[in-house]
Amino acid sequence: MENLETPAALVDLERVDANLRRVDAYARQHGLRWRPHTKTHKVPVLAELQVRAGASGVTVATPHEAEVMSAASSDVFLAYPPVGAARLERLMRLSAHVQLSVGLDSREVLEGLSAAAKKAGRTVGVLVEMDLGMRRVGVQQPAEAVALARAIQAAEAVEYRGVTFYPGHVRAPVASQDSALNAVSVRLAEFLEVLSSAGLRPQVVSGGSTPTLWRSHEVHGLTEIRPGVNILNDRNSAAVGACAWEDCAYSVLATVVSTTVPGQAVIDAGAKALAKEEGLAPEGGYGALLDRPDVVLRSLSEEHGLLDLSKTEWRPRVGDRVRVVPNHVCVSVNLHERLWAVRKGAVEQAWAITGRGWGAP
Amino acid sequence: MENLETPAALVDLERVDANLRRVDAYARQHGLRWRPHTKTHKVPVLAELQVRAGASGVTVATPHEAEVMSAASSDVFLAYPPVGAARLERLMRLSAHVQLSVGLDSREVLEGLSAAAKKAGRTVGVLVEMDLGMRRVGVQQPAEAVALARAIQAAEAVEYRGVTFYPGHVRAPVASQDSALNAVSVRLAEFLEVLSSAGLRPQVVSGGSTPTLWRSHEVHGLTEIRPGVNILNDRNSAAVGACAWEDCAYSVLATVVSTTVPGQAVIDAGAKALAKEEGLAPEGGYGALLDRPDVVLRSLSEEHGLLDLSKTEWRPRVGDRVRVVPNHVCVSVNLHERLWAVRKGAVEQAWAITGRGWGAP
Structure with missing residues (x-):
């Protein structure tokens, strides 16, 4: 290490292993699947370690991350609306063995994705992105989720898989998240109830972040968590008590x-x-x-x-x-x-x- | 432009040309040399445009920038103390035609640089970095500048060239910089007087930033300015009135x-x-x-x-x-x-x- 030119980015492998074992044990204990967001590290070898430790697939934010991470897992979730010909074309050129799914919140994005998938002869899984309080992306009302899920069912070359959200607004210390997490749970229950009543019960309910990671089991209905930071952790994670x-x-x-x-x-x-x-x-x-x-x-x-x-x-x-x-x-x-x-x-x-x-x- | 995958970083060439003409005219008008800091763009072709527009050399922050920018100018100033074997070795491997100069503020850095230059058979110009109010790097007192300049004169394979500073703390709107710029001028005059009295009158007095660019002529004794941002400008530059x-x-x-x-x-x-x-x-x-x-x-x-x-x-x-x-x-x-x-x-x-x-x- 003395010979490295600084600044140099270091990863402690023993700590990575311990972090991975901990999240896998938590997920197993609570019957959750975990699909880590690989935007944190952007390194395929680290994604492989995650898959070997028990991850059920990977999450990515960009087409390039999808290209790179498909070497580590064939189950790739793009947690970002793909807009524009360039992004769509790259996604559709992913190796045929890749099971791609995408989160989106509008018909415009759905239409572009459906057309690109049809042209490429692929079937892409789609999750409806819901806004459960973050106010960044996501449909605002359960009725909109129903309408978008129906549009997905009606569109070619895509499949309705479920719903997704990101509780990035919950950044309080872990022990003080009760009211914010409860609000997320209540809002999620409203979405799930309306979707189920409409015959659109989601197979996948995907959510979670590193600050809320260890309380994910309190969010009723969740089937999958997507922590990103947790494999490496940082000063913010330690500050909120999501890691030591x-x-x-x-x-x-x-x-x-x-x-x-x-x-x-x-x-x-x-x-x-x-x-x-x-x-x-x-x-x-x-x-x-x-x-x-x-x-x-x-x-x-x-x-x-x-x-x-x-x-x-x-x-x-x-x-x-x-x-x-x-x-x-x-x-x-x-x-x-x-x-x-x-x-x-x-x-x-x-x-x-x-x-x-x-x-x- | 419609086919670019976004996000995409764009540079408007006509605006670059106008920005370069403006700074060169200003520098000529006031008898200042300009040595742009290329860390802003990190692109050799843009450094070439700067040299063609009248720049007398380039400024860099890292050994890698020095390697890349020496294609555009053989007169390279490293405005950063090179510490550690890896950085020093890379600097010393720069092509022999490169006239390298370095700003530094301590004997520790000087000793490392002198030893590396001697070993490489090079002569490196050295400028004493002064703190004129930024409180980041730089010697604090004129007497320390004298001591360091003498140490440079006594060291092998280096040459005392002058003094350097960065007034990065002056970020008020251009029209409201009077008192801050005056304080810089007063402090600089103190350094220059003590150095001159000690027989160490600096050949080069290098300073300046983009926010203070157009008032550089008010800082008495300055021989060279080193704006970085100005070639491209940004929202901060516009906010302080350093550009439209x-x-x-x-x-x-x-x-x-x-x-x-x-x-x-x-x-x-x-x-x-x-x-x-x-x-x-x-x-x-x-x-x-x-x-x-x-x-x-x-x-x-x-x-x-x-x-x-x-x-x-x-x-x-x-x-x-x-x-x-x-x-x-x-x-x-x-x-x-x-x-x-x-x-x-x-x-x-x-x-x-x-x-x-x-x-x-």
């Missing part, structure tokens, strides 16, 4: 490059290695040191991270190396070209992050 | 993918295409539409951007395309694999953004 600090498997190795300003040290990991995203930790900042979580990354510019030394006696020197856990792992991984897989402090493998970006044009 | 909205040459083409939630529209450009960075525009948000700047990007998740429709009568439909100007262009460009160079609405060229990341390991 010791479960953080991702960090960015960085080098101290300047200590001239009293009370701080500057590292060579900035917004282009960690991503500048406000977080959920009460101490603020954009990340914290893996081995010294009281040292917070107070400020970030493109290539500079400023460590706040006000809560520590530690005084780093130029050339010292540190490991930073960012607030949000997904947007940090996305800035790197490769992940260095580490076991007991030694680099074991280097993985290209092949699901990044758009892929070959 | 019509000077924004960079935008991200995106597609509307959902309109189910009243008062908003969702586009397929999120934090992984635009970067989630708080900005300087009083309206808040993470960006605005190029052709409808009253439509603000209110919220960003990884693959979703939420357009706020509360200030407009415009009601987009699923499939419509828009162009977004992000708050901060540098961190958005860094998320893309290629820039689509556009003239009069048609794609003219595609440029790989080769300065991104770490390059070949």
